[in-house]
Amino acid sequence: MAKRFQSRAVGAAIALPLLVLAACQTGPAYRPRGPGETVGYTDQQITANRYRVTFSGSSGSRREQVEEFLMRRAAEVAVGAGYDYFTFDERDTDARTYYRTTFFDPEFGPSFGPYDRFDFYRPYYWSSYAFGPAWGTADVIPVTRYTAYSEIVLLTPEQARDNAKAIPAREVLARLVPPNPPA
Numbered sequence: 001m002a003k004r005f006q007s008r009a010v011g012a013a014i015a016l017p018l019l020v021l022a023a024c025q026t027g028p029a030y031r032p033r034g035p036g037e038t039v040g041y042t043d044q045q046i047t048a049n050r051y052r053v054t055f056s057g058s059s060g061s062r063r064e065q066v067e068e069f070l071m072r073r074a075a076e077v078a079v080g081a082g083y084d085y086f087t088f089d090e091r092d093t094d095a096r097t098y099y100r101t102t103f104f105d106p107e108f109g110p111s112f113g114p115y116d117r118f119d120f121y122r123p124y125y126w127s128s129y130a131f132g133p134a135w136g137t138a139d140v141i142p143v144t145r146y147t148a149y150s151e152i153v154l155l156t157p158e159q160a161r162d163n164a165k166a167i168p169a170r171e172v173l174a175r176l177v178p179p180n181p182p183a
Contacts, residue, residue, distance in 0.1 A: 029058065030069055030178040038145075041073045046151070050089070051077050054149040063146045067093060068176055070148035075172035078154050085160035086167055091150040100141045 033040030033056060041055045053074050057066040070091075078086040160166035 030072070041069065043073060043077050049081075049083070049154040051081075051152050051154070052149070053077060053152055054147060056147040057145060059143045059145050061146060063093060063095070066146040066148045069178070070150060071172055072176040072178060074150060074152045075167070075169040075176070077152065078169035079173065081154055083154035084157055084169055085155040085163075086152045086169055087155060087163060087165045088167075089151040089153050091148075093146055093148040095144050095146055097142050097144045100143055101139070 029039050031040045033042050039056055039058045041053070043051050043053045045051050051074075053070060055066055055070040055073055057069070074086055074088070078084070155163060155166050160168075
């Protein structure tokens with residue numbers, strides 16, 4: 001009986017942090033990026049027909065999603081400024097990877113800070129590297145966040161006729177529909 005309870009407790013202790021991490025891995029939020037926020041779009045007018053546009057995704061965003069949202073925001077900026085076409089002058093996607101460490105002590109279960117469930121101070125809980133595998137195990141999980149940025153040039157229909165790289169803004173808006181906001 002005690003073994004069954006212990007295995008359930010260990011299973012629950014392993015599942016809980018995984019569920020918490022999975023909840024943090026949501027997709028991108030297509031919205032303006034507010035002060036102090038790291039996810040969303042920004043745009044800035046540089047000249048009368050040139051804008052700098054960015055979209056930063058969350059840790060759960062795929063690179064393709066971030067680049068599609070940049071394209072959508074560029075089209076919205078063009079239509080909002082009264083233009084039907086735009087072209088990318090400069091465009092790039094930046095990938096930043098950081099590493100999350102989870103620590104599991106076989107005696108006390110998982111921990112993500114310096115205190116365990118009994119409020120004992122355990123400085124080795126910050127990392128398993130100081131004491132080695134005898135004290136527990138650590139999983140190092142790489143997390144990549146993407147930021148796509150571009151300068152766009154807004155074009156009139158006459159300018160677009162002569163430019164093979166001109167993109168019709170309204171067609172982009174019809175095809176790249178933003179996702180529904182989370183409930």
